[in-house]
Amino acid sequence: MENIIIVKNLTKKFGNFTAVDNVSFDVREGTIFAFLGPNGAGKTTTIKILTTLLNPTSGELKINGHDPVKEEHETRSSFGIVFQDPSLDEELTAYENMKLHSVLYGVPKAIREKRIEEMLKFVELWDRKNSFVKHFSGGMKRRLEIARGLLHHPKILFLDEPTLGLDPQTRNHIWNYLQDLNKKENITIFFTTHYIEEAEKVAKDVAIIDNGIIVAQGTPDELKQKTKTSMLEDAFLNLTGRKIREEEAGAIDHLRMRRRVFHR
Protein backbone atom coordinates (compact mmCIF):
# COMPACT_ATOMS: atom_id res chain seq x y z
CA MET A 1 0.00 0.00 0.00
CA GLU A 2 1.17 3.55 -0.71
CA ASN A 3 2.16 6.00 1.98
CA ILE A 4 -0.09 9.03 1.86
CA ILE A 5 1.84 10.96 4.50
CA ILE A 6 5.64 10.84 4.54
CA VAL A 7 7.59 12.67 7.25
CA LYS A 8 11.38 12.59 7.14
CA ASN A 9 13.62 14.16 9.78
CA LEU A 10 11.07 16.82 10.68
CA THR A 11 12.33 19.40 13.17
CA LYS A 12 10.53 22.46 14.51
CA LYS A 13 12.16 24.93 16.86
CA PHE A 14 10.57 27.90 18.62
CA GLY A 15 13.61 29.94 19.64
CA ASN A 16 15.68 27.62 21.82
CA PHE A 17 12.83 25.21 22.39
CA THR A 18 12.69 22.17 20.12
CA ALA A 19 9.05 21.14 19.88
CA VAL A 20 9.60 18.44 17.27
CA ASP A 21 13.02 16.82 17.05
CA ASN A 22 14.08 14.95 13.93
CA VAL A 23 10.84 13.01 13.62
CA SER A 24 10.23 10.45 10.86
CA PHE A 25 7.13 8.35 10.19
CA ASP A 26 4.87 7.24 7.36
CA VAL A 27 1.13 6.83 7.19
CA ARG A 28 -0.35 4.23 4.85
CA GLU A 29 -3.16 5.26 2.57
CA GLY A 30 -6.56 4.19 3.92
CA THR A 31 -5.41 3.52 7.45
CA ILE A 32 -6.61 4.90 10.77
CA PHE A 33 -3.48 6.30 12.32
CA ALA A 34 -3.26 7.26 16.01
CA PHE A 35 -0.62 9.80 16.90
CA LEU A 36 -0.24 9.50 20.65
CA GLY A 37 1.84 11.32 23.23
CA PRO A 38 1.66 13.13 26.57
CA ASN A 39 0.83 16.83 26.80
CA GLY A 40 3.37 19.03 25.07
CA ALA A 41 4.94 16.09 23.22
CA GLY A 42 4.72 17.83 19.85
CA LYS A 43 1.52 16.34 18.44
CA THR A 44 -0.31 19.55 17.64
CA THR A 45 2.85 21.21 16.33
CA THR A 46 3.34 18.28 13.94
CA ILE A 47 -0.26 18.52 12.76
CA LYS A 48 0.09 22.27 12.24
CA ILE A 49 3.14 21.69 10.07
CA LEU A 50 1.44 18.92 8.07
CA THR A 51 -1.57 21.17 7.48
CA THR A 52 0.44 24.23 6.28
CA LEU A 53 -0.26 26.37 9.37
CA LEU A 54 3.39 26.35 10.46
CA ASN A 55 6.59 26.07 8.49
CA PRO A 56 9.05 23.42 9.63
CA THR A 57 12.57 24.39 10.69
CA SER A 58 13.90 21.47 8.63
CA GLY A 59 12.82 18.14 7.22
CA GLU A 60 11.02 16.66 4.24
CA LEU A 61 7.27 16.24 4.01
CA LYS A 62 4.82 14.77 1.56
CA ILE A 63 1.06 14.96 1.96
CA ASN A 64 -0.76 13.04 -0.76
CA GLY A 65 2.35 13.54 -2.89
CA HIS A 66 2.61 17.30 -2.22
CA ASP A 67 5.07 19.36 -0.21
CA PRO A 68 3.11 21.45 2.34
CA VAL A 69 5.74 24.19 2.25
CA LYS A 70 6.00 24.63 -1.52
CA GLU A 71 2.67 23.30 -2.73
CA GLU A 72 0.39 24.76 -0.10
CA HIS A 73 -2.71 24.88 -2.25
CA GLU A 74 -2.46 21.27 -3.50
CA THR A 75 -1.76 20.11 0.05
CA ARG A 76 -4.78 21.99 1.41
CA SER A 77 -6.99 20.39 -1.23
CA SER A 78 -5.99 16.95 0.07
CA PHE A 79 -7.12 17.14 3.67
CA GLY A 80 -9.80 18.17 6.12
CA ILE A 81 -9.16 18.98 9.75
CA VAL A 82 -10.82 19.21 13.13
CA PHE A 83 -8.64 21.39 15.32
CA GLN A 84 -7.90 20.79 18.96
CA ASP A 85 -8.88 24.32 20.01
CA PRO A 86 -12.01 26.15 18.86
CA SER A 87 -12.13 27.51 15.32
CA LEU A 88 -15.80 28.42 14.95
CA ASP A 89 -17.14 31.89 14.30
CA GLU A 90 -19.11 32.52 17.47
CA GLU A 91 -21.01 35.46 16.01
CA LEU A 92 -22.54 33.23 13.35
CA THR A 93 -25.18 30.53 13.76
CA ALA A 94 -24.39 26.82 13.57
CA TYR A 95 -25.89 26.68 10.10
CA GLU A 96 -23.94 29.70 8.89
CA ASN A 97 -20.70 28.15 10.11
CA MET A 98 -21.51 25.02 8.15
CA LYS A 99 -22.49 27.00 5.07
CA LEU A 100 -19.29 29.05 5.13
CA HIS A 101 -17.20 25.91 5.44
CA SER A 102 -18.98 24.14 2.61
CA VAL A 103 -18.31 27.09 0.31
CA LEU A 104 -14.65 27.40 1.35
CA TYR A 105 -14.13 23.68 0.78
CA GLY A 106 -16.00 23.56 -2.50
CA VAL A 107 -18.79 21.17 -1.52
CA PRO A 108 -20.90 21.11 -4.73
CA LYS A 109 -23.94 23.37 -4.52
CA ALA A 110 -26.33 20.55 -5.42
CA ILE A 111 -25.51 18.46 -2.36
CA ARG A 112 -24.55 21.27 0.02
CA GLU A 113 -27.83 21.71 1.91
CA LYS A 114 -28.46 18.00 2.11
CA ARG A 115 -24.98 17.38 3.49
CA ILE A 116 -25.26 20.17 6.07
CA GLU A 117 -28.61 18.83 7.27
CA GLU A 118 -27.25 15.29 7.38
CA MET A 119 -24.20 16.27 9.44
CA LEU A 120 -26.09 18.56 11.83
CA LYS A 121 -28.59 15.75 12.44
CA PHE A 122 -25.70 13.36 12.93
CA VAL A 123 -24.33 15.40 15.85
CA GLU A 124 -27.86 16.21 17.02
CA LEU A 125 -27.62 19.94 16.51
CA TRP A 126 -30.21 20.27 13.75
CA ASP A 127 -32.76 21.72 16.21
CA ARG A 128 -30.23 24.37 17.14
CA LYS A 129 -29.11 25.20 13.64
CA ASN A 130 -30.21 28.84 13.90
CA SER A 131 -28.68 29.45 17.32
CA PHE A 132 -25.55 31.51 17.63
CA VAL A 133 -22.48 29.45 18.41
CA LYS A 134 -21.63 31.77 21.30
CA HIS A 135 -24.64 30.37 23.16
CA PHE A 136 -23.45 26.76 22.77
CA SER A 137 -21.91 24.65 25.53
CA GLY A 138 -18.38 23.27 25.15
CA GLY A 139 -19.64 19.86 24.09
CA MET A 140 -22.02 21.32 21.52
CA LYS A 141 -19.24 23.40 19.99
CA ARG A 142 -17.07 20.32 19.80
CA ARG A 143 -19.81 18.40 18.02
CA LEU A 144 -20.34 21.24 15.61
CA GLU A 145 -16.61 21.35 14.83
CA ILE A 146 -16.67 17.64 14.05
CA ALA A 147 -19.79 17.94 11.90
CA ARG A 148 -18.14 20.79 10.01
CA GLY A 149 -14.92 18.84 9.52
CA LEU A 150 -16.88 15.98 7.98
CA LEU A 151 -18.85 18.15 5.54
CA HIS A 152 -16.49 17.42 2.70
CA HIS A 153 -14.76 14.13 2.11
CA PRO A 154 -11.04 14.73 1.57
CA LYS A 155 -8.33 12.10 1.09
CA ILE A 156 -6.93 12.64 4.57
CA LEU A 157 -8.77 13.70 7.69
CA PHE A 158 -6.75 15.20 10.55
CA LEU A 159 -8.50 15.04 13.92
CA ASP A 160 -6.65 16.68 16.78
CA GLU A 161 -8.24 15.30 19.95
CA PRO A 162 -11.64 15.24 18.28
CA THR A 163 -13.53 13.60 21.14
CA LEU A 164 -12.09 15.70 23.95
CA GLY A 165 -14.80 16.50 26.49
CA LEU A 166 -17.48 14.37 24.85
CA ASP A 167 -19.43 11.66 26.66
CA PRO A 168 -18.86 7.96 25.78
CA GLN A 169 -22.13 7.78 23.83
CA THR A 170 -21.15 10.64 21.54
CA ARG A 171 -17.59 9.34 21.17
CA ASN A 172 -18.87 5.95 20.16
CA HIS A 173 -21.33 7.45 17.74
CA ILE A 174 -18.65 9.56 16.09
CA TRP A 175 -16.09 6.78 15.85
CA ASN A 176 -18.60 4.43 14.24
CA TYR A 177 -19.20 7.06 11.62
CA LEU A 178 -15.49 7.66 11.09
CA GLN A 179 -14.74 3.95 10.75
CA ASP A 180 -17.53 3.65 8.25
CA LEU A 181 -16.17 6.61 6.31
CA ASN A 182 -12.70 5.08 6.37
CA LYS A 183 -14.02 1.77 5.03
CA LYS A 184 -16.43 3.09 2.41
CA GLU A 185 -14.44 5.99 0.97
CA ASN A 186 -10.93 4.84 1.89
CA ILE A 187 -10.29 8.13 3.69
CA THR A 188 -7.08 8.09 5.70
CA ILE A 189 -7.69 9.19 9.27
CA PHE A 190 -4.87 10.75 11.28
CA PHE A 191 -5.89 11.48 14.85
CA THR A 192 -4.53 12.30 18.28
CA THR A 193 -6.21 11.48 21.56
CA HIS A 194 -5.56 11.07 25.26
CA TYR A 195 -8.13 8.28 25.46
CA ILE A 196 -5.72 5.44 24.76
CA GLU A 197 -8.48 2.82 24.88
CA GLU A 198 -10.14 4.72 22.05
CA ALA A 199 -6.95 4.45 19.99
CA GLU A 200 -6.66 0.76 20.81
CA LYS A 201 -10.19 0.18 19.57
CA VAL A 202 -10.03 2.04 16.26
CA ALA A 203 -6.41 2.57 15.21
CA LYS A 204 -4.76 0.28 12.70
CA ASP A 205 -1.40 2.00 13.14
CA VAL A 206 0.05 3.92 16.06
CA ALA A 207 3.01 6.22 16.56
CA ILE A 208 3.98 7.47 20.02
CA ILE A 209 5.77 10.78 20.36
CA ASP A 210 7.39 12.06 23.54
CA ASN A 211 9.45 15.21 24.06
CA GLY A 212 9.41 15.78 20.32
CA ILE A 213 10.84 12.33 19.52
CA ILE A 214 9.05 9.28 18.12
CA VAL A 215 9.56 6.57 20.74
CA ALA A 216 7.66 3.74 19.05
CA GLN A 217 5.51 2.95 16.06
CA GLY A 218 3.61 -0.04 14.73
CA THR A 219 0.20 -1.68 15.04
CA PRO A 220 -1.38 -1.72 18.52
CA ASP A 221 -0.53 -5.43 18.77
CA GLU A 222 3.10 -4.88 17.84
CA LEU A 223 3.45 -2.20 20.51
CA LYS A 224 1.89 -4.43 23.14
CA GLN A 225 4.21 -7.29 22.21
CA LYS A 226 7.22 -5.04 22.27
CA THR A 227 6.46 -3.82 25.78
CA LYS A 228 5.04 -7.17 26.97
CA THR A 229 1.76 -5.56 28.03
CA SER A 230 -1.84 -6.55 27.40
CA MET A 231 -3.31 -3.10 26.99
CA LEU A 232 -2.21 -0.25 24.76
CA GLU A 233 -2.54 2.14 27.69
CA ASP A 234 0.08 0.17 29.62
CA ALA A 235 2.31 0.02 26.57
CA PHE A 236 1.93 3.78 26.28
CA LEU A 237 2.86 4.36 29.92
CA ASN A 238 5.78 1.97 29.62
CA LEU A 239 7.13 3.86 26.64
CA THR A 240 6.58 7.39 27.86
CA GLY A 241 7.05 6.97 31.62
CA ARG A 242 4.67 7.90 34.38
CA LYS A 243 5.85 11.40 35.07
CA ILE A 244 3.17 14.05 34.67
CA ARG A 245 4.00 16.50 31.89
CA GLU A 246 2.81 19.80 33.15
CA GLU A 247 6.24 21.37 32.70
CA GLU A 248 6.54 20.60 29.02
CA ALA A 249 3.07 21.85 28.29
CA GLY A 250 3.86 25.03 30.20
CA ALA A 251 7.06 25.64 28.31
CA ILE A 252 5.29 26.27 25.05
CA ASP A 253 2.69 28.46 26.70
CA HIS A 254 5.40 30.55 28.32
CA LEU A 255 7.20 30.81 25.06
CA ARG A 256 4.04 31.97 23.34
CA MET A 257 3.51 34.60 25.99
CA ARG A 258 7.05 35.81 25.74
CA ARG A 259 6.87 36.31 22.01
CA ARG A 260 7.11 39.92 20.98
CA VAL A 261 4.29 42.11 19.79
CA PHE A 262 5.41 41.67 16.21
CA HIS A 263 6.00 38.08 15.29
CA ARG A 264 8.29 38.89 12.41
Added chain:
Amino acid sequence: MEIIYILWLRQLKRYFRSKSRIIGSLGQPLLFLLAFGFGFGSIYQKAGEGNYIQFLAPGIIAMSILFTAVFSGTEIIWDKQFGFLKETLVAPVSRLKIMLGRTLGGATVAVFQGLIVLVISLFAGFKIQNTSMLLTALLFMALIAVLFTALGTAIASVLEDMQGFQLIINFLIMPLFFLSGALFPIDGLPKTIAVITRINPLAYGIDGLRGALINSMHFGFTTDFLVLGSLVIILMVIGSYLFDKIQI
Protein backbone atom coordinates in the same frame (compact mmCIF):
# COMPACT_ATOMS: atom_id res chain seq x y z
CA MET B 1 -16.62 34.39 -6.80
CA GLU B 2 -18.82 32.61 -4.29
CA ILE B 3 -15.89 32.44 -1.89
CA ILE B 4 -15.41 36.21 -1.99
CA TYR B 5 -19.16 36.66 -1.57
CA ILE B 6 -19.49 34.39 1.48
CA LEU B 7 -16.54 36.06 3.25
CA TRP B 8 -17.95 39.49 2.38
CA LEU B 9 -21.32 38.43 3.77
CA ARG B 10 -19.68 37.22 6.98
CA GLN B 11 -18.21 40.68 7.65
CA LEU B 12 -21.58 42.32 7.04
CA LYS B 13 -23.45 39.92 9.29
CA ARG B 14 -20.97 40.43 12.08
CA TYR B 15 -21.34 44.19 11.75
CA PHE B 16 -25.11 44.46 11.54
CA ARG B 17 -25.58 42.05 14.42
CA SER B 18 -23.52 44.19 16.71
CA LYS B 19 -25.75 47.19 17.36
CA SER B 20 -23.46 48.49 20.08
CA ARG B 21 -20.61 48.60 17.59
CA ILE B 22 -22.64 50.63 15.07
CA ILE B 23 -23.78 53.14 17.66
CA GLY B 24 -20.46 53.20 19.50
CA SER B 25 -18.47 54.05 16.42
CA LEU B 26 -20.81 56.98 15.66
CA GLY B 27 -19.91 58.69 18.91
CA GLN B 28 -16.53 59.99 17.90
CA PRO B 29 -17.44 61.48 14.50
CA LEU B 30 -20.53 63.03 16.04
CA LEU B 31 -18.47 64.67 18.77
CA PHE B 32 -15.95 66.01 16.26
CA LEU B 33 -18.67 67.33 13.99
CA LEU B 34 -20.50 69.17 16.75
CA ALA B 35 -17.56 70.32 18.90
CA PHE B 36 -15.34 71.49 16.05
CA GLY B 37 -18.15 72.47 13.73
CA PHE B 38 -19.87 74.80 16.16
CA GLY B 39 -16.76 75.60 18.22
CA PHE B 40 -14.65 76.93 15.35
CA GLY B 41 -17.55 77.95 13.14
CA SER B 42 -17.48 81.66 13.93
CA ILE B 43 -13.68 81.99 13.80
CA TYR B 44 -13.67 80.26 10.41
CA GLN B 45 -16.38 82.61 9.21
CA LYS B 46 -14.48 85.67 10.44
CA ALA B 47 -11.37 84.46 8.60
CA GLY B 48 -13.44 84.81 5.47
CA GLU B 49 -13.51 81.11 4.64
CA GLY B 50 -17.27 80.67 4.79
CA ASN B 51 -19.29 77.99 6.54
CA TYR B 52 -17.12 75.64 8.62
CA ILE B 53 -19.67 72.78 8.90
CA GLN B 54 -19.76 72.81 5.12
CA PHE B 55 -15.98 72.38 5.02
CA LEU B 56 -15.75 69.98 7.96
CA ALA B 57 -18.48 67.42 7.16
CA PRO B 58 -16.62 65.64 4.30
CA GLY B 59 -13.57 65.40 6.56
CA ILE B 60 -15.60 63.82 9.36
CA ILE B 61 -17.26 61.41 6.93
CA ALA B 62 -13.79 60.36 5.79
CA MET B 63 -12.69 60.05 9.39
CA SER B 64 -15.49 57.66 10.29
CA ILE B 65 -14.66 55.59 7.21
CA LEU B 66 -10.97 55.59 8.15
CA PHE B 67 -11.59 54.30 11.67
CA THR B 68 -14.22 51.72 10.75
CA ALA B 69 -12.07 50.45 7.89
CA VAL B 70 -8.92 50.04 9.97
CA PHE B 71 -10.92 48.33 12.73
CA SER B 72 -12.51 45.96 10.22
CA GLY B 73 -9.10 45.11 8.85
CA THR B 74 -7.80 44.33 12.31
CA GLU B 75 -10.62 41.86 12.92
CA ILE B 76 -8.03 39.33 11.79
CA ILE B 77 -6.47 39.62 15.23
CA TRP B 78 -9.78 38.69 16.84
CA ASP B 79 -10.15 35.80 14.46
CA LYS B 80 -6.67 34.73 15.44
CA GLN B 81 -7.53 34.84 19.14
CA PHE B 82 -10.90 33.15 18.78
CA GLY B 83 -9.44 30.53 16.47
CA PHE B 84 -11.60 31.15 13.41
CA LEU B 85 -8.59 32.29 11.38
CA LYS B 86 -7.26 28.70 11.24
CA GLU B 87 -10.45 27.67 9.49
CA THR B 88 -9.81 30.08 6.62
CA LEU B 89 -6.05 29.54 6.57
CA VAL B 90 -6.23 25.81 5.85
CA ALA B 91 -9.02 26.15 3.28
CA PRO B 92 -8.00 25.22 -0.26
CA VAL B 93 -8.70 28.72 -1.46
CA SER B 94 -6.35 31.33 -2.91
CA ARG B 95 -5.16 33.86 -0.34
CA LEU B 96 -6.08 36.71 -2.67
CA LYS B 97 -9.73 35.60 -2.66
CA ILE B 98 -9.76 35.48 1.14
CA MET B 99 -8.14 38.90 1.24
CA LEU B 100 -10.62 40.30 -1.30
CA GLY B 101 -13.66 38.91 0.52
CA ARG B 102 -12.56 40.21 3.88
CA THR B 103 -11.43 43.58 2.55
CA LEU B 104 -14.56 44.22 0.50
CA GLY B 105 -16.70 43.18 3.47
CA GLY B 106 -14.87 45.53 5.82
CA ALA B 107 -14.96 48.31 3.24
CA THR B 108 -18.70 47.94 2.69
CA VAL B 109 -19.24 48.29 6.41
CA ALA B 110 -17.02 51.37 6.48
CA VAL B 111 -18.86 53.03 3.58
CA PHE B 112 -22.14 52.33 5.32
CA GLN B 113 -20.81 53.99 8.45
CA GLY B 114 -19.71 56.97 6.34
CA LEU B 115 -23.20 57.26 4.87
CA ILE B 116 -24.73 57.37 8.35
CA VAL B 117 -22.40 60.24 9.25
CA LEU B 118 -23.32 61.99 5.99
CA VAL B 119 -26.99 61.81 6.92
CA ILE B 120 -26.28 63.03 10.46
CA SER B 121 -24.24 65.95 9.15
CA LEU B 122 -27.24 67.01 7.02
CA PHE B 123 -29.10 67.51 10.28
CA ALA B 124 -26.17 69.53 11.63
CA GLY B 125 -26.61 71.96 8.75
CA PHE B 126 -24.46 70.45 6.00
CA LYS B 127 -25.75 71.00 2.46
CA ILE B 128 -24.74 68.89 -0.52
CA GLN B 129 -23.96 71.40 -3.26
CA ASN B 130 -24.20 69.13 -6.23
CA THR B 131 -26.49 66.10 -5.96
CA SER B 132 -25.43 64.89 -9.41
CA MET B 133 -21.97 64.27 -7.96
CA LEU B 134 -23.25 61.91 -5.24
CA LEU B 135 -22.01 58.87 -7.14
CA THR B 136 -18.54 60.39 -7.35
CA ALA B 137 -18.68 60.99 -3.62
CA LEU B 138 -19.63 57.35 -3.13
CA LEU B 139 -16.70 56.28 -5.31
CA PHE B 140 -14.24 58.20 -3.14
CA MET B 141 -15.83 56.86 0.02
CA ALA B 142 -15.37 53.35 -1.35
CA LEU B 143 -11.74 54.05 -2.30
CA ILE B 144 -10.93 55.35 1.19
CA ALA B 145 -12.72 52.36 2.71
CA VAL B 146 -10.94 49.70 0.63
CA LEU B 147 -7.56 51.39 1.04
CA PHE B 148 -7.68 51.52 4.82
CA THR B 149 -9.32 48.11 5.29
CA ALA B 150 -6.46 46.64 3.28
CA LEU B 151 -4.00 48.62 5.39
CA GLY B 152 -5.64 47.36 8.58
CA THR B 153 -5.51 43.78 7.31
CA ALA B 154 -1.85 44.11 6.36
CA ILE B 155 -0.94 45.51 9.78
CA ALA B 156 -3.08 42.96 11.64
CA SER B 157 -1.36 40.13 9.78
CA VAL B 158 1.94 40.96 11.46
CA LEU B 159 0.49 41.82 14.88
CA GLU B 160 0.48 39.13 17.52
CA ASP B 161 -2.35 40.48 19.68
CA MET B 162 -4.47 43.51 20.49
CA GLN B 163 -1.75 45.06 22.64
CA GLY B 164 0.09 46.35 19.60
CA PHE B 165 -3.10 47.93 18.42
CA GLN B 166 -2.92 51.05 20.56
CA LEU B 167 0.42 51.77 18.93
CA ILE B 168 -1.19 51.73 15.51
CA ILE B 169 -4.00 54.03 16.58
CA ASN B 170 -1.73 56.63 18.18
CA PHE B 171 1.15 56.60 15.76
CA LEU B 172 -0.56 55.91 12.47
CA ILE B 173 -4.30 56.43 12.40
CA MET B 174 -4.47 59.62 14.49
CA PRO B 175 -1.68 61.36 12.53
CA LEU B 176 -3.28 60.21 9.26
CA PHE B 177 -6.49 61.86 10.35
CA PHE B 178 -5.15 65.09 11.87
CA LEU B 179 -2.70 65.77 9.06
CA SER B 180 -5.09 65.07 6.21
CA GLY B 181 -6.89 68.36 5.84
CA ALA B 182 -10.01 66.89 7.42
CA LEU B 183 -10.13 69.74 9.92
CA PHE B 184 -8.33 72.60 8.14
CA PRO B 185 -7.67 73.71 4.54
CA ILE B 186 -4.33 72.46 3.22
CA ASP B 187 -3.46 75.56 1.18
CA GLY B 188 -0.97 77.94 2.72
CA LEU B 189 0.38 75.54 5.36
CA PRO B 190 3.92 75.70 6.80
CA LYS B 191 6.30 73.72 4.60
CA THR B 192 6.76 70.60 6.78
CA ILE B 193 3.05 70.15 7.38
CA ALA B 194 2.35 70.75 3.69
CA VAL B 195 4.79 67.99 2.73
CA ILE B 196 3.27 65.57 5.25
CA THR B 197 -0.26 66.18 4.01
CA ARG B 198 0.92 65.61 0.45
CA ILE B 199 2.18 62.12 1.27
CA ASN B 200 -0.89 61.30 3.35
CA PRO B 201 -3.25 59.16 1.25
CA LEU B 202 -6.27 60.24 3.31
CA ALA B 203 -5.73 63.83 2.11
CA TYR B 204 -6.48 62.69 -1.44
CA GLY B 205 -9.59 60.85 -0.32
CA ILE B 206 -10.90 63.88 1.54
CA ASP B 207 -10.03 66.11 -1.39
CA GLY B 208 -12.06 63.90 -3.74
CA LEU B 209 -14.93 63.78 -1.31
CA ARG B 210 -14.91 67.56 -0.90
CA GLY B 211 -14.77 68.06 -4.63
CA ALA B 212 -17.82 65.86 -5.08
CA LEU B 213 -19.85 67.20 -2.17
CA ILE B 214 -19.00 70.91 -1.97
CA ASN B 215 -17.16 71.72 -5.20
CA SER B 216 -13.91 72.66 -3.52
CA MET B 217 -10.64 70.91 -4.32
CA HIS B 218 -6.92 71.11 -3.87
CA PHE B 219 -5.44 68.30 -5.99
CA GLY B 220 -8.22 67.59 -8.50
CA PHE B 221 -10.23 64.42 -9.20
CA THR B 222 -7.71 62.80 -11.55
CA THR B 223 -4.81 63.05 -9.11
CA ASP B 224 -7.00 61.92 -6.21
CA PHE B 225 -8.29 58.93 -8.14
CA LEU B 226 -4.90 57.85 -9.44
CA VAL B 227 -3.19 58.14 -6.05
CA LEU B 228 -5.93 56.24 -4.21
CA GLY B 229 -6.43 53.66 -6.95
CA SER B 230 -2.78 52.72 -7.20
CA LEU B 231 -2.38 52.59 -3.42
CA VAL B 232 -5.39 50.28 -3.18
CA ILE B 233 -3.74 47.85 -5.61
CA ILE B 234 -0.36 48.04 -3.85
CA LEU B 235 -1.87 47.49 -0.41
CA MET B 236 -4.02 44.59 -1.60
CA VAL B 237 -0.92 42.87 -2.93
CA ILE B 238 1.09 43.56 0.24
CA GLY B 239 -1.88 42.50 2.36
CA SER B 240 -2.32 39.17 0.55
CA TYR B 241 1.40 38.54 0.84
CA LEU B 242 1.48 39.19 4.59
CA PHE B 243 -1.74 37.23 5.08
CA ASP B 244 -0.15 34.31 3.28
CA LYS B 245 2.78 34.46 5.67
CA ILE B 246 0.70 34.21 8.85
CA GLN B 247 1.77 31.28 11.03
CA ILE B 248 -0.26 30.10 13.97
